[in-house]
Amino acid sequence: MKHRYLKNVATLNLACEKCIGCGRCAEVCPHRVFSINERKAQIVDKDPCMECGACAKNCPTNAITVKSGVGCAEAVIIGWFTGSEPSCGCSSDEGCC
Amino acid sequence: MNNEKSCCCSAGNCSSIESITPYDKNDKWVAGELHTAKGKVPVISTKLHFKDILGAWKVRWGIGRMNYKINPGLYAIGKPDNTSPVLVSANYKLTFDVLRKELSGINCWLLILDTKGINVWCAAGKGTFGTDELVSRIMKTGLSEIVSHRKLVLPQLGAPGVSAHEVTKRTGFSVIYGPVRAKDIKAFLDSGYKATEEMRTVKFTMWNRLALTPIELVGAAKLSLTIFGVLFLINLFASRPFGLSDFIAYAGAVIMGTVITPMLLPLIPGRAFAWKGWLLGLLWTLGFIWYNGWLVSEFLLLAIGYLLVLPSLSAFLAMNFTGSSTYTSFSGVIKEMKIAVPLIALSSIAGIVLVLIKSLMA
Known part of the structure; x- marks a missing residue:
């Protein structure tokens, strides 16, 4: 059964005019958000995007932007208490991931 | 080197x-x-x-x-x-x-x-x-x-x-x-x-999810020790001390949030993790109250109290599973939390007050 998280929240954006159709985004996306058609990337379905940032990091022309971060409630709560950016608190024995 | x-x-x-x-x-x-x-x-x-x-x-x-x-x-x-x-x-x-x-x-x-x-x-x-x-x-x-x-x-x-x-x-x-x-x-x-x-493609099979539940349980158990400590102190001057039935009710809600919700994740209706956990926590609590015959006037305060606090606990624990999941986005988690956290807090506080009233002034 397919997992679906909240709709219309992903901050993913693709500037088609900058795309050179290298296909890296489609290669790295863990949820198959991109496809390449006629040497241009396109976003097939934005909702499965989990904002991991792999596509943006590997786009040689910076055509992709996404506000990447950890989709982890515990990290967000720790961030609230410590006043820091939420990140996986893997330094302690507890925590996510 | x-x-x-x-x-x-x-x-x-x-x-x-x-x-x-x-x-x-x-x-x-x-x-x-x-x-x-x-x-x-x-x-x-x-x-x-x-x-x-x-x-x-x-x-x-x-x-x-x-x-x-x-x-x-x-x-x-x-x-x-x-x-x-x-x-x-x-x-x-x-x-x-x-x-x-x-x-x-x-x-x-x-x-x-x-x-x-x-x-x-x-x-x-x-x-x-x-x-x-x-x-x-x-x-x-x-x-x-x-x-x-x-x-x-x-x-x-x-x-x-x-x-x-x-x-x-x-x-x-x-x-x-x-x-x-x-x-x-x-x-x-x-x-x-x-x-x-x-x-x-990243998957998140039931087996994958099950492998992650022990760490969730361990985390919840550590939190529970503090709660048990407080309840022990309350028991010293409670007219209805917390006992085995309360423990079972609590443990059931924890297991709903840390094990059953992750296990059944895509099968539970809805999308937000807190919602999924709350739903299962509610089913558990309702079942528990019914089984114990707490739907009588004598236990009504306790029943309502537990209905407010236990599903919220399951919801909170299930929400924390977002970090272990392979498909939640930061934006999505923030959106979920903005709604879920205040509701969980209010419901828990109201529930705790009712349970304490019953326990201290029965």
Whole structure:
């Protein structure tokens, strides 16, 4: 059964005019958000995007932007208490991931 | 660097070769060593021993989880030569074990990055499985003098931390992203670096989810000890002390949030994790109240109190599973929390007040 998280929240954006159709985004996306058609990337379905940032990091022309971060409630709560950016608190024995 | 294993020149046959990667010969997973132009490289067994399996079980339960790692550096599988593929991975021992057991019969190099004992995907998110570490590890191991080709195979889930084009610019090595799962690596190598759509897609099977629940349970148990301490103090002057039935009600709500919700995740209606947990917590609490016959006026206050507090607890614990899941986005989690956290807090406080009234003034 397919997992679906909240709709219309992903901050993913693709500037088609900058795309050179290298296909890296489609290669790295863990949820198959991109496809390449006629040497241009396109976003097939934005909702499965989990904002991991792999596509943006590997786009040689910076055509992709996404506000990447950890989709982890515990990290967000720790961030609230410590006043820091939420990140996986893997330094302690507890925590996510 | 990494010359901790000093070369023993006393025997007179010193080859002046030092180890590229420090290792302990007594480790069961070290099968031998290989000499390269840059020094010795440990050869890795592709079989798991009892100790490896026990180690995996322990970290799943949170025992020594943050210190389960191997030395970063270069390792060999089989008898690799200068044309053999180079696979890149993390120095979390669990990751290393999952990878090497899939590599029997293959000759390749393993370039292990220092991810501080964190798995590839999480380390990539933090940036420790990243461009800089990869570039410096290539330099430190002298990889370009050990292999004649200029290709690296990275796990696809390393991509959030690594910028492939930057690695190429800085080292000359081109990056090929391999499959998500180690079990597909053989097919990927055999097919000339072709990954199918299926190999490129992250899944989250019931078995995957179940493997993550022990750590959730351990976390909840630690929190529970504090709660039990407070309840013990309250019991000292309560007219209705907390007892076994309260414990069962509580434990059921915890298990709903930490085990059952993760297990049944896609089957539970709705999308937000807190909602899913709340729903199961509510079903549990309703069932429990009905079974105990608490729907009479004498116990009504307690019943309502528990209906407010226990599903909220399940909701909170289920919400925390977002961090373990493979598909929640930061924006989504923030949206979920903005609604769920205030509701959970209000409902819990109201519920706690009612339960305490019943318990102290019955």
